Amino acid sequence: DLSSSAVLQIIKDSQQQHGLRHGDYQRYRHLLLVLMEAERAWSYAMQLKQEANTEPRKRFHLLARLRKAAKHGEQLEKLCESPRVDAKTKLEAQAYTAYLNGMVQFELQEWKSAMEAFNKCKTIYEKLASAFTEEQAVLYHQRVEEISPNIRYCAYNIGDQNAINDLMQMRLSAGGGGGMMAEKLEALITQTRAKQAAVMSEVEWRGRTVPVRIDKARIFLLGLADNEAAIIQADNEETKERLYESLLAECRDTIQAVREELRTDVKQRERAAEGADSGKVSNLQYLHSYLTYIKLWTVVRRNESMAHALQAKLKEPQTDENKRGPRPQDLIRLYDIILQSLAELSSLQGLEEDHTFQKEVALKTLVYKAYRCFYIAQSYVLVKKWSEALVLYERVLKYTREVQSKAKSFNNSLKDLPDVQELIAEVSAEKYSLQAAPLSDRLDHFRLDPTLLSKQPNLVQFPPDFQPIPCKPLFFDLALNHVAFPPLDDKVEQKGKGGITGYFRGFFGFGS
Numbered sequence: 001d002l003s004s005s006a007v008l009q010i011i012k013d014s015q016q017q018h019g020l021r022h023g024d025y026q027r028y029r030h031l032l033l034v035l036m037e038a039e040r041a042w043s044y045a046m047q048l049k050q051e052a053n054t055e056p057r058k059r060f061h062l063l064a065r066l067r068k069a070a071k072h073g074e075q076l077e078k079l080c081e082s083p084r085v086d087a088k089t090k091l092e093a094q095a096y097t098a099y100l101n102g103m104v105q106f107e108l109q110e111w112k113s114a115m116e117a118f119n120k121c122k123t124i125y126e127k128l129a130s131a132f133t134e135e136q137a138v139l140y141h142q143r144v145e146e147i148s149p150n151i152r153y154c155a156y157n158i159g160d161q162n163a164i165n166d167l168m169q170m171r172l173s174a175g176g177g178g179g180m181m182a183e184k185l186e187a188l189i190t191q192t193r194a195k196q197a198a199v200m201s202e203v204e205w206r207g208r209t210v211p212v213r214i215d216k217a218r219i220f221l222l223g224l225a226d227n228e229a230a231i232i233q234a235d236n237e238e239t240k241e242r243l244y245e246s247l248l249a250e251c252r253d254t255i256q257a258v259r260e261e262l263r264t265d266v267k268q269r270e271r272a273a274e275g276a277d278s279g280k281v282s283n284l285q286y287l288h289s290y291l292t293y294i295k296l297w298t299v300v301r302r303n304e305s306m307a308h309a310l311q312a313k314l315k316e317p318q319t320d321e322n323k324r325g326p327r328p329q330d331l332i333r334l335y336d337i338i339l340q341s342l343a344e345l346s347s348l349q350g351l352e353e354d355h356t357f358q359k360e361v362a363l364k365t366l367v368y369k370a371y372r373c374f375y376i377a378q379s380y381v382l383v384k385k386w387s388e389a390l391v392l393y394e395r396v397l398k399y400t401r402e403v404q405s406k407a408k409s410f411n412n413s414l415k416d417l418p419d420v421q422e423l424i425a426e427v428s429a430e431k432y433s434l435q436a437a438p439l440s441d442r443l444d445h446f447r448l449d450p451t452l453l454s455k456q457p458n459l460v461q462f463p464p465d466f467q468p469i470p471c472k473p474l475f476f477d478l479a480l481n482h483v484a485f486p487p488l489d490d491k492v493e494q495k496g497k498g499g500i501t502g503y504f505r506g507f508f509g510f511g512s
Helices: 007-017 025-051 058-079 087-108 110-131 134-158 163-174 180-197 214-235 238-262 264-272 284-313 327-345 356-383 386-409 422-440 478-482 490-506
Strands: 202-205 207-210
Touching: 007 087, 007 238, 025 087, 058 087, 087 134, 110 134, 202 284, 207 284, 214 238, 214 284, 238 284, 264 490, 284 327, 327 356, 356 386, 356 422
Parallel strands: none
Antiparallel strands: 202 207
8 A cells, every 4th residue: 555655665675586686677578567466366266255255246256366367477477587587476477377267167166177277287386395494485385284175175176075074173263264265165065064964863961952943053063072172273272262163153043043932932832831840841942051051161171271271371471561461360350251151051951850961060160269269369479468368268268178079970071171289289389489478578577477377387476585594693792891900010011021021921920
């Protein structure tokens, strides 16, 4: 779009990339011009393809533009035969021309010619991909993936019945091809399932077999296994989320069709009233419950998948402080939806007396309650509400102990649920961390916090309080001040007469 682009920058980039860096004006003049003409005609054809859904007459114009694009592609291939063009560009031009010719033949429903052209295009791109580094080969591999559904579609129309399975997997895992291919692929799969649905007459669920007379329900149930398999095989969260949403949308439409049948079936309502005392619902109502079960359990699985992805992100260190990262509150909302779905499951009509089903739902509810409670505790930790968080951690452990005691009678009930043993280990670690957290703010002051102690704490107060104790007595000679000493006058006189020697003699009592 030149209205929002730098014209000079576009010109300079194109000149540098297409010959003018080496003074090759002929390459710049012809190759890029012809390539853009082909792309212009092809993109116009794709636009007409979208509009032809509501205006069929535009299909003739569509074919004309595709033929024009293929003609420009052939001109490009001829220009690339020049010795000035390298081998890589020549091969890419041949693959591009084969792709455009294949698109023309595909729209004309010339399946054999279209498959030959697409196979030629695929072969060239695969060879180019093998000749370059992995980073450079990504673009070629993407192109091969884009045209693979076209090839399988042509093979199916030629007579290869096994191609339909490949097409279904391509459609589920990668959305099929783009543009006109996506439409044709969707129509083909719907047509194939409709043929299979013609021979499907009943379905069995939880020990009860019910007839399936509604075509939309037959088609949905036939494709359910393929949808679930594609979700399991999805290689990233974005693809998995798209597949979950597609499955739920199809399930909702099917439930709506069954619900409308229930409303219009007067006899069904009469039978339901007659059988109210026996507690057994009609076949159509039981089918409605089965489809509702599929929808609700799919919601549980989708939110559990989203929660798992958020848990991984929550443990990652935040590098950008300005960017909002995941929070425990996000996980709490997901688990709220899961618990709401489980509550609806327990109230499905026709399953009120199925005690095994009710116990399984109750067990799953306990598991997700434990996880919800854990992340509520985490949210309290973030705002430094230690006491509340500690109480919630104890409740998590209570839930997990209940799960472990009740799960012994259900061998397979926890196979699709998160591991509560991992949660127990995580809670134990968080409790120790939590007990240490308040101490970091008062390391130089000891304070006895009753909330962090058990009923019989094995702690002593340090330093201890002062206590009165007996001590060793001190003796003071108070009588000295009241003692009268004898006079020493005679001794002093002797000291004066006899000198210092006489003094010592008189003092010790000899010599006098």
